[in-house]
Amino acid sequence: MPITIGFDATAAARQSAGIGRYTRQLLSALAARDDPYNYKVCYAAAGEMMGSLPALDSRFRTRPLPVSDRMLNAVWHRARLPVPIQFAIGSFDLFHSPDFSLPPVGSKPSIVTVHDLAFLRRPECAFPSLRRYLEVIVPRSARRATLIIAVSECTRRDVIDLVGIAPERVVTVLEGVDRSFRPVTDRAWAHGRVVALGVKGRYILAVGTLEPRKNYVRLLEAYAALRARGCAQELVIVGGRGWRYEPIFDKLRELGLQDSVTFARPNDEDLVCLYNCADVFVYPSLYEGFGLPALEALACGAPVACSQLSSLPEVVGDAAMLFDPTDVEDMTETLWRLLVGATLQRQLRQAGPVQASRFTWAAAAAHTADLYRRVADGM
Template structure:
C-alpha cells in the first residue's frame, strides 16, 4: 500500500504535537518495512534529522508551498487541490494533527489530540480557536477513522461533535526509551550546572500558556512553608497569553524562588525529572499529558489534575487534585515534600504505571488501522 503521512508538525514544531509525531512515526518506521510511506512536509520544514535513519520505504515529499500558505489554501479558502498533487496516488492518508487536506485516498485517518478549544476556550488564542472550531469538525466528519489520545478525548468527540463511537479508537502515546531514572552523577551534575540548580526544586514541564495553570501553581508554591529553601523550576518555551504567568512570581512574593528556564532539549529532561523533588502538572485540561508519563518513567513523584485524560495516564501513581483549587495543590505538594515514604511509593508506582505505555504499542495499533 502507499500511505501518506502529514509530517508537518514534526518538521515545524519542537514540542507538543511535533514531538508526538516524531516519536510515533519513528516507532512505525522501525515496525513496518513493507508499505510505502510518503512523509508530506511543506517547503519551510525545519526538523527532519530523525528521518535520515528511516528505512527506504519512508521518503520525504516536500511541497513547494509554506505551511501557512497550505493552511490558508486548504482550511480557510477551502481550495480543493488534493494532497495527491504532491504525494502521488494514495491508498491511505493519515493526519496526526487535527485537520485533513483534500484527498482522494481510499481511507482517511485523523488524530484529534484534545478538544481544549471547546472545554477551556478561555485558554486559547481567539484566532486559533475560531480556526479549530471550523476546521476540526469538518475533518472529523470526513475521516473514516478517528484516533483519540485518550478515552477522555474520545468521550469529548462523541459528546461535543456527535462523532460516531464506532469510528473512534483510543490510541495512547508512549515515551521514548531515554526517559528513565538517571543515576550517573556525571549526567546529573551536567544538568545541575547547565540550569544552575543549587537547591531542591519542584519541576513543571510544558509550554508557557494558560491551560497549564501555571499562575495557580506559582500561587500554591508561595504557600509552602519551606519556599525559601526550595525552588519552582518551570521548563518550557513561550506559548501564548503568558503575561499573567510571568507576573505571578512577583505578585505572590516568590520572585527569588521561581525560575523559568525556557525550552529544554529532550536530552536534558530525564535528568531534570530525576533530580526533582516532585513534578507538578496541574493542567486545566489535557488530551493525554505526556510530561506526566515521562516524569513517571524517570521515577519522579507526580502531582497532577483529576480532570480530562490525566487520571488515565497517572493511574494510582500520582496525587490527583482539582486543578482550580490552590489550597489542594499546595497541600499535595507539601505532603510529598514532607513524607519521604509517600514520595518513594509514588516513584515506584510511577515506574510500574509508565510501563503500560510505549510508542511501539502505539505504532502497532496505528499500523493495524492502515488495513483497508
Template sequence: MKIGIDYTVGVYQGSGIGRYTRVLAHALAAVDHENEYTLLWARAYGQGGRELPRLDRASSFPPNFRARRLPLTNRALTAGWHRLRLPVPVEALSGPLDVLHAPDFVAPPTRRARRIVTIHDLTFLVVPQYAHPPLRAYLGRAVPHNVQSADHIFADSEATRRDLIRLLGVAEERISVVHVAAEARFHPFTEEERAAGRRTLAGAGVPDGPYFLTVGTLEPRKNHIGLLRAFARLRRLGAPHRLVIAGQPGWGFEPIFAAVERHGLAEVVTFLDFFPDPLLPALYACADLLILPSFYEGFGIPLLEAMGSGTPAVVADRPSLPEIAGGAARLVDPDDHTALTEAIWTLLHDAGAREELRRRGLERVRDFAPRRLAELVVARYRALA
C-alpha cells in the same frame, strides 16, 4: 500499501503534538518493514522570515520510509487546504497513497487515499475560556469539518473519545483510542547519572539545589498562576526547592511573569524557554516532583515522561490526567490552591509515599510502549485500506 503521514509538526514542533508525531513515526519504522511510508512536510517560518529550527530531518529511517518536502510553505498549505478549502488533493504533491494520516487535527483533501485524523483534545469546546481566541475560531471551523470528513479518528485518550462523541456527534465505531507512546530515553537515573545530569543542567540554566518541575506552554490552561500561589506558600512553610518552569511563552503568558514578581519569587523560579530536547530526560530525572495542575489536558505527555523517569507527580484531577496516571500520581483539584499546597507538602515529607508513586509510575508507563502504539496504528491502517 502506501501510507502518507503529514510530518510537518514532527519536523518543527517541540511541544506535545510534534513529539507525539516523531515518536509515532520512529515506532512505525521499528515495527513495520512491509508498507511504504512517505513523510510529507513543508517548510515553516517564524517571525522575521527565518525557517524554524528542524527537530527531525526525517533522514534516519529505514528504506521503506522516505521524506518528501512539499513545494509550498506550511502557511500557504494551511491557508489553501484548511481556510479556503481548495480541493487540491495531496496526491498531486505526494504521489499515490492508500492511507493518509494527519496527526495534527486537520487533514488535506485526498483523491482516493483514506484519511485518518488524530484529535488530541477539544479544548476549544470543553474549556473555551482557556483557548487562544484566534485559534479557537479556526479550530471551531476546521475540526468539526475534518472530523466529519475523515474515514477514521484517533483520540489520544478515552476522555477525548467521549468528548468527540458528546460534542461533535461522532459515532463510536469511527474512533480508536491510541495513547501517546512513552520514549525509552525517559528512565530513572542512577546516582552517578544524576550527578552528571545536574552538571549538564547547570550549564543549561538550571541552578544547583532541589527543584519542583512543571512542563508545558505558558498559557492560561496550564494554571501556572495557581501553581505559583501554591509554591509561594510552600516557600513560606520552609520548602528549600526552586520551581523550574519549562515551556515557551504562549498566549496570555504575561500574568505568569507578573505573578512571580507579585509573590516575590523572582530569585527561586527559573524559566526555561527553548530548552534543549536532549536534556529533557535529565530535567525530569533530577526533579524531586513533577507538578501539573492543568485545568484540562487531552493527554498530558509530561506526566508520562515523569513516570518513566521515576519522578513522583502531583497532577490535576481533570481530564485526561487521572486516566493517564492510572493511580500512579497524586490527584488534586486545580482550583483549590490550598489543597495543591498540602498535596505537595505532604508528599515532600513522606518518603514512603514518593517511593510508592515511583514504583507505580514505572509499572504504569509500560502500558504506553511504543511498539504497542505502532502495532495498533498499523492494524488500523490495514483495516482502513
C-alpha cells in the same frame, strides 16, 4: 500487495515539542516495524523548521512541499480549494494526518488524529483566532475522515460528545514514552547537568508551555503558600512562552518569588536529568488530551502530583497524587504532603516507572499499523 500510506509529517518537521514530538516518535516506531507498507511522507518545507524528520528506511519516500504550513491551511481550509494532496505526492491507498486537520484526499480513505479538544472544553484558554480556526477545521476534518484516532479515552469521549462522531469511528491509540526517559544510574552526573542549567539546589519541577491552560498562576499561588510553610525547594518551570504568558510573570512579581523560580529550556537529555533529580514533579493543567510530561516524569521515577481533570487520571493511574487544579488550597496540601512524606515519595518513585511501562511507542505503532490495514481494506 503492499499498501501505500500518505503521511503528513509537517508537525515533525516544524515543531520541536508537542505534536511534533508525537509525530516523530510515531514515525520512528512505524519504521521499526516490518509491515508490508510503503509510505509517502510529505511536509510543508518553507519557513522556519523547529523540528526534523527521524531516520527512515527506503519504504518511506519523503516529499518536502515548497510552501509553508500557513499557505497550505489557507488553500485547503480557509479558501477550501479542493486541490487533493495527490497533486503533490501522487497516489496512495490511504492518508493519515496526525495533527488535527485533513487535506483533500479525493475518494481515498483517511485517518486524522485528534489530540485534544481544549478549544471546546476550555475555550477561555485558547488564543481567540486559533480557537475560531479550530472550531471549524477540526470538526470538518473529523467528519470527512474514515476513522479518527484519539490519543486517550478522554479525548475519544470528547470527540464523540462534542463533535458528534459515531463511537465506532473513533479509536483510542495511547501515546508512548520515549525509552530515553528513565531513571538514571549516575545521579552525580545528572545533578551536574541540572546545576549547569542554573538550578541552585533542591526543586519542584513543572513542564509545559507558558499559557493559561497550564495553570501556572495558581501554581505560583500554591508555591507561595508552600514557602510560607517553610518549603525550601525552588520552583523550576520548563517551557516556552505561549500566548497570554504575561499574567504568569505579573503573579511572580506580585508574590515576590523572582529569586525562587527558575525558567529553563533544556534539551531532552537535560530534561531527563531534571525529572530524575526533582523532589516533586507537579502538573497543574486545566485540560490535557494526553499529558506526556506527566508520563515522562513517571518514567524517570519522579514523585508526581498532578491535576485530576481530563485525561491525566488515566495516564498516571495510581502512581501519582491528584488534586483539583482550580483549588489552590488543595494543590498546596497535596504538594506539601508529598514534599514532607519520605515514605510516600519512595512509593511513588517505585510506582512511576511501572505505570509508565504500560505506554510504549511500539504498542502505539502496532495499533496504528493495524488500523491502516483495516481502513485500507474498507474496515
